[in-house]
Amino acid sequence: xxxxxxxxxxxxxSDAGLPEVCHATVASHGGATGGALLxxxxxxxxxxxxxxxxxxxxxxxxxxxxxxxVARGDWAWLAQEDxxxxxxxxxxxxxxxxxxxxxxxxxxxxRPVAAALHADAARxxxxxxxxxxxxxxxxxxxxxxRRGGAVVLxxxxxxxxxxLAAAVTGALGVGLGVVLRPTPEAAPLALLLAGAVRAAGLxxxxxxxxxxxxxxxxxxxxxxEDVLAAHADGGAEELRELAVALAELGRPLHExxxxxxxxxxxxxxxxxxxxxxxxxxxxxxxxxxxxxSRVLVxxxxxxxxxxxxxxxxxxxxxxxxxxxxxxxxxxxxADVHHRARALRGRRAALPGDLPxxxxxxxxxxxxxxxxxxxxxxxxxxxxxxxxGDDDVAPxxxxxxxxxxxxxxxxxxxxxxxxxxxxAVGLGGPATDDDAADALxxxxxxxx
Amino acid sequence: MSGARGRVPVPLVRPSAGDGxxxxxxxxxxxxxxxxxRATAPVRRGRALLAVAAALExxxxxxxxxxxxxxxxxxxxxxxxxxxxxxxxxxxxxxxxxxxxxxxxRPGPAAVVGVVVxxxxxxxxxxRAVAPVLAAGAGAVLVxxxxxxxxxxxxxxxxxxxxxxxxxxxxxxxxxxxxELAAAVELVDVRWADPGDAAAYRTAAAAAGCPVVxxxxxxxxxxxLPEETGDAAAEDATDRRRPEDLPDAERxxxxxxxxxxxxxx
Numbered sequence: 031x032x033x034x035x036x037x038x039x040x041x042x043x044s045d046a047g048l049p050e051v052c053h054a055t056v057a058s059h060g061g062a063t064g065g066a067l068l069x070x071x072x073x074x075x076x077x078x079x080x081x082x083x084x085x086x087x088x089x090x091x092x093x094x095x096x097x098x099x100v101a102r103g104d105w106a107w108l109a110q111e112d113x114x115x116x117x118x119x120x121x122x123x124x125x126x127x128x129x130x131x132x133x134x135x136x137x138x139x140x141r142p143v144a145a146a147l148h149a150d151a152a153r154x155x156x157x158x159x160x161x162x163x164x165x166x167x168x169x170x171x172x173x174x175x176r177r178g179g180a181v182v183l184x185x186x187x188x189x190x191x192x193x194l195a196a197a198v199t200g201a202l203g204v205g206l207g208v209v210l211r212p213t214p215e216a217a218p219l220a221l222l223l224a225g226a227v228r229a230a231g232l233x234x235x236x237x238x239x240x241x242x243x244x245x246x247x248x249x250x251x252x253x254x255e256d257v258l259a260a261h262a263d264g265g266a267e268e269l270r271e272l273a274v275a276l277a278e279l280g281r282p283l284h285e286x287x288x289x290x291x292x293x294x295x296x297x298x299x300x301x302x303x304x305x306x307x308x309x310x311x312x313x314x315x316x317x318x319x320x321x322x323s324r325v326l327v328x329x330x331x332x333x334x335x336x337x338x339x340x341x342x343x344x345x346x347x348x349x350x351x352x353x354x355x356x357x358x359x360x361x362x363x364a365d366v367h368h369r370a371r372a373l374r375g376r377r378a379a380l381p382g383d384l385p386x387x388x389x390x391x392x393x394x395x396x397x398x399x400x401x402x403x404x405x406x407x408x409x410x411x412x413x414x415x416x417x418g419d420d421d422v423a424p425x426x427x428x429x430x431x432x433x434x435x436x437x438x439x440x441x442x443x444x445x446x447x448x449x450x451x452x453a454v455g456l457g458g459p460a461t462d463d464d465a466a467d468a469l470x471x472x473x474x475x476x477x
Numbered sequence: 478m479s480g481a482r483g484r485v486p487v488p489l490v491r492p493s494a495g496d497g498x499x500x501x502x503x504x505x506x507x508x509x510x511x512x513x514x515r516a517t518a519p520v521r522r523g524r525a526l527l528a529v530a531a532a533l534e535x536x537x538x539x540x541x542x543x544x545x546x547x548x549x550x551x552x553x554x555x556x557x558x559x560x561x562x563x564x565x566x567x568x569x570x571x572x573x574x575x576x577x578x579x580x581x582x583r584p585g586p587a588a589v590v591g592v593v594v595x596x597x598x599x600x601x602x603x604x605r606a607v608a609p610v611l612a613a614g615a616g617a618v619l620v621x622x623x624x625x626x627x628x629x630x631x632x633x634x635x636x637x638x639x640x641x642x643x644x645x646x647x648x649x650x651x652x653x654x655x656x657e658l659a660a661a662v663e664l665v666d667v668r669w670a671d672p673g674d675a676a677a678y679r680t681a682a683a684a685a686g687c688p689v690v691x692x693x694x695x696x697x698x699x700x701x702l703p704e705e706t707g708d709a710a711a712e713d714a715t716d717r718r719r720p721e722d723l724p725d726a727e728r729x730x731x732x733x734x735x736x737x738x739x740x741x742x
Contacts, residue, residue, distance in 0.1 A: 160523070
């Protein structure tokens with residue numbers, strides 16, 4: 031494995047503008063009391079990176095009321111065309127803040143800064159622009175704008191900046207205000223986004239931030255009379271619980287299940303192309319595929335692909351996320367680190383130049399079987415050899431990103447038809463469709 | 478937004494070539510530019526179109542004067558026409574990455590659309606015709622009545638500067654005979670053409686086997702294009718009404734209450 035030399039220059043972390051403490055945005059003028067402060071560890075060192083207020087139920091309720099009132103009074107009355115224009119301004123504002131957003135993402139989730147500042151920054155603006163464009167097109171897709179109210183958007187390390195920006199922009203486009211409910215590590219990004227909304231000239235408190243994990247605050251938000259819908263990402267079980275809770279209240283949930291990638295490699299696939307795409311996935315690390323990444327490969331290509339991937343994974347640079355030469359940064363969360371690290375066991379000692387205490391895991395290729403059907407998130411690639419198409423279909427349950435390599439068109443389509451992914455790739459990696467994703471959100475939150 | 482590519486020479490074709498040559502040059506340039514444009518990610522096309530709108534909005538006062546001068550319009554009408562044109566560009570900028578959800582804008586070869594511009598509507602009509610074409614990844618050539626080019630040229634210039642030189646060209650009607658136009662482009666749009674012109678271009682296109690987009694009341698139902706089916710989405714995506722057919726409240730739109738467009742410099 032190639033390691034990053036110590037003398038490499040890191041990007042300036044101060045450009046991220048991380049606050050020492052992240053507070054709820056309405057506390058200063060809502061009269062709410064501050065909650066306890068939670069430490070957010072630096073994934074690279076395990077040392078505290080910043081602290082985040084664990085907002086309580088009262089703060090949450092004030093935020094929901096304030097945001098809904100602002101949405102009703104200062105936002106929902108706008109013509110759809112004018113709302114779209116304001117949201118295009120927001121997209122431009124986000125473009126101007128791409129660097130702090132990228133650095134924040136690298137610092138709090140371990141995402142390598144090169145990807146965070148280039149691919150992620152471009153996606154951030156594109157996704158916001160795409161979602162903004164829906165604001166004046168709701169009737170064309172059979173939707174009507176809301177006349178105020180608020181939507182709660184939950185975010186965590188698994189929420190990419192582009193997805194968060196698209197969700198905020200989409201909800202605003204419908205005429206709703208937004209209450210962001212980030213977990214502690216996601217609070218800095220949520221605050222950056224709320225700052226961009228204010229800087230774009232949208233009404234103050236149209237987007238508010240209520241960080242923390244207190245169940246009382248969650249309940250206060252989701253049961254608030256002005257909250258009309260919620261959006262969340264996460265694992266299947268977590269989302270099911272939330273959906274049930276909201277169903278009892280008669281409120282829709284737009285859920286974005288953890289991205290779970292499966293690449294099906296059939297006869298005739300170009301092993302080099304497949305390996306390059308899979309190594310890119312590993313570079314993306316846990317935030318890109320929180321649900322893990324698997325390869326289902328036919329026996330004829332399994333040895334060649336495994337050899338190529340083993341070689342490629344060993345060549346990836348593991349290092350500090352602020353180093354532009356880093357391919358793989360630390361895991362974004364302790365539990366992700368724990369699960370991924372368990373796969374390597376004692377055999378893989380970490381290089382000595384990685385900061386002790388960080389959530390490091392070396393890129394790993396693991397064989398999958400009945401006992402370990404799904405790999406954990408992190409720089410881990412699960413490989414399973416399949417003998418025929420009939421083997422593939424049962425293994426695709428829960429797949430959100432499905433790519434099929436090789437095979438004739440009929441066979442590839444048959445594989446694709448065996449799952450219901452939200453992103454597909456045919457002879458290439460599965461990529462998200464921002465416009466379609468935003469439309470799904472609009473359908474969930476508009477009346 | 479970052480659609481700007483810096484100052485580039487304006488690709489207006491000057492009257493130096495012989496009959497039909499000017500049109501062929503414009504159509505050829507549009508096709509060459511359309512190949513790269515079509516390969517551009519749809520969302521990037523949308524952002525570039527927004528930059529075109531921003532560039533035109535910076536020249537709003539000048540455009541209002543041109544519309545007043547060329548159409549003999551009142552100030553309020555001219556303001557309404559210019560703002561409606563800007564709104565149209567902004568709206569289509571947002572459609573660029575969503576057309577596939579409507580079942581249109583699928584991958585295919587690069588194409589150029591010929592747009593016949595009326596004397597009575599020198600800015601809004603060409604914008605309405607061109608914006609969806611550009612959003613879908615194609616190029617266009619405006620065929621404008623002699624002496625009415627300034628407003629249309631502003632559109633051509635903005636597209637050249639913010640998107641790609643040559644992607645949108647413009648020639649006078651005297652240099653784009655109906656038969657020549659039908660032979661030079663993949664589609665002729667006569668929705669807003671003056672009635673006499675529309676008939677001539679439609680007939681020539683039919684003879685050449687070139688598809689025509691026309692208003693519903695001008696073309697028999699059996700000759701309509703498949704996309705002219707009139708479902709809700711398509712109606713929103715393609716407003717084919719003539720400006721003079723719009724109710725006053727729609728034709729002369731109020732001033733926008735939203736912000737200025739983002740600076741694209």
